[in-house]
Amino acid sequence: MNDDPQEQTPGGGSVPPAERAASGAPVDALTGAYDDHSELASHGRYIPTARATPRQAKPLSEWDSRPRILVTNDDGIESRGLLALKQALQAVGDVYVMAPATNQSAVGHSMTFMRPLRVRERTLDDGSTGWSVDGSPTDAVGVAFLGYFGVSFDLVASGINYGSNLGDDITYSGTVGAAMEAVLSGCPAFAMSAEWSNDPDFSLPGRVAEMVARNILEHGLGEGELLNVNTPAEAAADPAEIELTRMGKRVYQDKLLERLDPRGVPYYWFGGPPPTGVSEPGTDFHAVSAGKVAITPIQLDLTAGRLLERIHDWTWGLQNEDEREAAAE
Numbered sequence: 097m098n099d100d101p102q103e104q105t106p107g108g109g110s111v112p113p114a115e116r117a118a119s120g121a122p123v124d125a126l127t128g129a130y131d132d133h134s135e136l137a138s139h140g141r142y143i144p145t146a147r148a149t150p151r152q153a154k155p156l157s158e159w160d161s162r163p164r165i166l167v168t169n170d171d172g173i174e175s176r177g178l179l180a181l182k183q184a185l186q187a188v189g190d191v192y193v194m195a196p197a198t199n200q201s202a203v204g205h206s207m208t209f210m211r212p213l214r215v216r217e218r219t220l221d222d223g224s225t226g227w228s229v230d231g232s233p234t235d236a237v238g239v240a241f242l243g244y245f246g247v248s249f250d251l252v253a254s255g256i257n258y259g260s261n262l263g264d265d266i267t268y269s270g271t272v273g274a275a276m277e278a279v280l281s282g283c284p285a286f287a288m289s290a291e292w293s294n295d296p297d298f299s300l301p302g303r304v305a306e307m308v309a310r311n312i313l314e315h316g317l318g319e320g321e322l323l324n325v326n327t328p329a330e331a332a333a334d335p336a337e338i339e340l341t342r343m344g345k346r347v348y349q350d351k352l353l354e355r356l357d358p359r360g361v362p363y364y365w366f367g368g369p370p371p372t373g374v375s376e377p378g379t380d381f382h383a384v385s386a387g388k389v390a391i392t393p394i395q396l397d398l399t400a401g402r403l404l405e406r407i408h409d410w411t412w413g414l415q416n417e418d419e420r421e422a423a424a425e
């Protein structure tokens with residue numbers, strides 16, 4: 097395990113950026129960034145990167161030190177689900193919490209580029225320390241992975257989300273987005289969501305998260321793979337049954353609500369009843385509807401294999417300039 101992430105030496109440029117711009121140094125037209133990133137770093141410093149060095153999966157008894165686990169979510173640092181996940185995973189490893197400062201539900205895999213990010217140290221409800229970032233779940237993973245803590249991670253757990261992330265939901269989900277970000281950086285991850293209830297009880301999702309974390313640390317995940325885990329609000333059996341599932345099909349019932357603001361100008365909100373789904377056996381939606389825990393392996397390779405086959409029969413190929421001119425005459 098590399099506890100001393102290799103130092104990235106910000107090049108020793110000593111010419112102030114303003115002077116350098118005046119001297120005609122190359123500046124990227126779109127971003128205004130200097131081509132030579134060492135000039136950017138001279139304003140501050142690049143934090144030494146520590147990412148992408150998770151340890152090899154093996155039985156937990158064979159690990160020479162406790163796994164390092166990053167816990168994040170999309171409901172925000174104050175979520176009880178986040179605290180429940182952190183507390184559940186302390187049984188498995190050393191847990192670091194870095195989560196969005198505010199609720200970021202349904203931001204998906206978005207990342208903040210056009211403004212700076214502020215990180216704040218926070219005291220969680222159990223008295224322990226966590227950190228919030230005023231950005232998305234992906235930002236939280238990015239800040240942690242790119243060296244904020246000066247350590248690398250063996251696993252990222254995202255949740256416990258208030259509300260299911262089933263089927264097509266994962267395309268909106270910030271909970272899953274954070275896990276995707278981890279996986280893109282070469283670190284195994286899972287997303288954990290609990291079916292919505294008026295009086296959420298995070299004991300079942302907590303126990304499930306611990307089981308999932310142990311499994312991933314012991315067996316590993318392949319490149320671009322993650323687990324999307326959903327627990328029912330009320331399990332149909334004790335212990336709750338676990339079903340390994342595939343992504344189901346959501347049926348959204350969104351409606352556009354128009355209201356008037358105090359100045360008489362209309363504004364719009366997505367509203368309507370919560371989504372349902374196609375209750376097909378083998379799917380995550382079917383399992384959770386039946387009071388079971390659904391564990392769905394998903395992957396970042398979104399290539400549509402059947403469509404790739406089919407479009408081979410379509411007409412492809414462009415005309416050269418002579419052919420285009422001939423066609424235009």
Ligand code: MN
Pocket residue numbers: 170171200201202257258271
């Ligand atoms: Mn959420």
